[in-house]
Amino acid sequence: MPQPLPTTIHPGxxxxxxxxxxxxxxxxxxxxxHYVGTLLRDTRDVQVTLFHVLKPxxxxxxxxxxxxxxxxxxxxxxxxxxxxxxxVRTESRFEHPILLTALELFGKTGFPLDRVTLKxxxxxxxxxxxxxxxxxxxxxxxxxxxxxxxxxKRFFGxxxxxxxxxxxxxxxxxxxx
Numbered sequence: 001m002p003q004p005l006p007t008t009i010h011p012g013x014x015x016x017x018x019x020x021x022x023x024x025x026x027x028x029x030x031x032x033x034h035y036v037g038t039l040l041r042d043t044r045d046v047q048v049t050l051f052h053v054l055k056p057x058x059x060x061x062x063x064x065x066x067x068x069x070x071x072x073x074x075x076x077x078x079x080x081x082x083x084x085x086x087x088v089r090t091e092s093r094f095e096h097p098i099l100l101t102a103l104e105l106f107g108k109t110g111f112p113l114d115r116v117t118l119k120x121x122x123x124x125x126x127x128x129x130x131x132x133x134x135x136x137x138x139x140x141x142x143x144x145x146x147x148x149x150x151x152x153k154r155f156f157g158x159x160x161x162x163x164x165x166x167x168x169x170x171x172x173x174x175x176x177x
């Protein structure tokens with residue numbers, strides 16, 4: 001497995017550190033945002049992504065059941081893909097306020113918002129979704145909160161943080177209490 005890229009080099013610019021902050025809309029995530037924003041607001045070479053993982057996709061959208069007719073199989077696969085994309089689009093709109101609130105809280109720390117990106121992920125395994133984003137986005141640091149809201153507590157309080165501690169080899173992992 002390739003090692004993550006902790007920094008990105010932009011032509012004519014200094015090294016740019018990329019930090020991924022996993023958020024869930026909880027008070028604990030707000031503390032993580034405050035900590036990172038306050039700590040790094042004057043650090044010019046930092047780019048931050050606020051990352052929220054949507055709830056798992058409903059089972060009926062995971063597979064279409066199949067058909068022995070090749071043409072019908074193609075039609076079913078296309079329909080399933082459209083249904084999945086519609087679900088992600090709908091859930092993203094529904095949960096977008098979580099990212100907007102996080103951005104507002106982060107901005108209050110004085111961190112320049114022109115260096116912040118908002119992004120969603122969606123998978124059943126939250127830790128793997130975070131790690132996949134870290135890998136594909138070239139992040140060197142992942143920030144999570146230790147505990148989350150009741151809905152998300154099972155993600156950030158019981159399992160995800162521990163899983164990240166085990167599997168985030170090659171990344172700097174900040175766990176904010």
